[in-house]
Amino acid sequence: MNLNTVTEVKRPLSAEEIIDWPEGYAWLAGGTWLFSTPQVDTHTLVDLQSLRWPALQVTADGLEIAATCTLAELAHFEAPPNWKAAPLFKMCCDSLLASFKVWNAATVGGNICMSLPAGSMISLTASLEGTYTLWPREGAPRTIAAVDFVAGNNENALRPGELLRSIHLPARALSKRFAFRRASLTQLGRSAIIVIGTQAPGADDLVLTVTAATVKPFQLRFDRVPDDRTLREAIFSTIPEADYFEDVHGSAVYKRHLTYYFAEQIRAELLNGAKE
Numbered sequence: 183m184n185l186n187t188v189t190e191v192k193r194p195l196s197a198e199e200i201i202d203w204p205e206g207y208a209w210l211a212g213g214t215w216l217f218s219t220p221q222v223d224t225h226t227l228v229d230l231q232s233l234r235w236p237a238l239q240v241t242a243d244g245l246e247i248a249a250t251c252t253l254a255e256l257a258h259f260e261a262p263p264n265w266k267a268a269p270l271f272k273m274c275c276d277s278l279l280a281s282f283k284v285w286n287a288a289t290v291g292g293n294i295c296m297s298l299p300a301g302s303m304i305s306l307t308a309s310l311e312g313t314y315t316l317w318p319r320e321g322a323p324r325t326i327a328a329v330d331f332v333a334g335n336n337e338n339a340l341r342p343g344e345l346l347r348s349i350h351l352p353a354r355a356l357s358k359r360f361a362f363r364r365a366s367l368t369q370l371g372r373s374a375i376i377v378i379g380t381q382a383p384g385a386d387d388l389v390l391t392v393t394a395a396t397v398k399p400f401q402l403r404f405d406r407v408p409d410d411r412t413l414r415e416a417i418f419s420t421i422p423e424a425d426y427f428e429d430v431h432g433s434a435v436y437k438r439h440l441t442y443y444f445a446e447q448i449r450a451e452l453l454n455g456a457k458e
């Protein structure tokens with residue numbers, strides 16, 4: 183849609199060009215959300231694509247994903263063969279209510295900064311133990327664990343004008359085996375729940391990440407795959423009842439039920455994996 187309150191679009195070549203951050207400014211990434219609804223409080227868009235950050239960079243430590251990397255670029259990325267968790271990239275892109283047209287424009291950073299429960303780039307980066315680099319308008323860059331970035335539905339750790347620059351996924355996490363469960367009320371609908379379990383190669387630990395069903399990500403860590411009762415108790419004591427997310431894509435009770443159901447499936451799957 184046309185945003186008829188917007189009077190200026192800035193296209194900086196470097197983020198340092200944007201010093202002030204008055205009311206009415208907004209970073210523009212893929213624009214798939216920004217242009218989907220009136221932005222009555224916004225008069226200036228600052229286009230991130232003009233910064234031309236490389237989308238994906240493999241390093242000795244893992245993968246650097248620019249905030250401006252599109253979902254299409256991430257979904258088609260060819261990972262090193264020992265990154266056993268890399269199929270999660272496409273699975274999480276497929277978890278959005280979005281066609282290929284949205285994939286070609288929507289960015290990883292835009293999805294994270296929207297901070298919707300169904301933001302599957304949050305599911306991906308939290309489950310793979312990612313770290314976000316944030317660029318404040320003033321002061322030094324700071325980092326935050328992906329699992330701690332989202333504070334609630336459409337709420338996050340960004341300060342006014344602060345920019346999500348990149349996401350680091352450690353090679354250690356990318357090398358893990360994984361189990362993935364997702365449900366949606368409609369076949370191509372918004373995710374009601376995504377649960378991802380990961381396990382280090384040759385180990386029998388378990389990292390379980392619950393998203394979409396809850397207003398923010400929850401992560402449970404076990405040194406060894408627990409028994410079913412221990413897992414249930416851990417979920418009960420970690421996720422407050424009030425943090426299950428109720429919306430048109432499912433009631434809180436339904437999402438809580440699926441959380442326990444999928445977590446148990448993942449536990450059983452990775453328990454068997456650990457015996458291999």
Ligand SMILES: Cc1cc2nc3c(=O)[nH]c(=O)nc-3n(C[C@H](O)[C@H](O)[C@H](O)COP(=O)(O)OP(=O)(O)OC[C@H]3O[C@@H](n4cnc5c(N)ncnc54)[C@H](O)[C@@H]3O)c2cc1C
Pocket residue numbers: 208209210211212213214215216217218230249250277278279280281284287288289290291292293294295296298299300301302340344345346347371372373
């Ligand atoms: C058909 C359709 C289906 C959708 N389905 C889903 C879904 O299932 N789940 C879901 O979570 N969302 C969904 N969305 C919403 C949205 O399109 C996605 O979240 C998308 O990934 C947003 O990315 P974008 O690059 O287009 O962000 P934009 O629309 O450009 O920006 C989104 C917000 O993030 C801010 N922002 C963007 N990048 C940065 C950055 N690097 N640093 C700081 N702030 C930044 C912007 O200022 C804006 O407030 C859907 C949208 C459409 C049109």
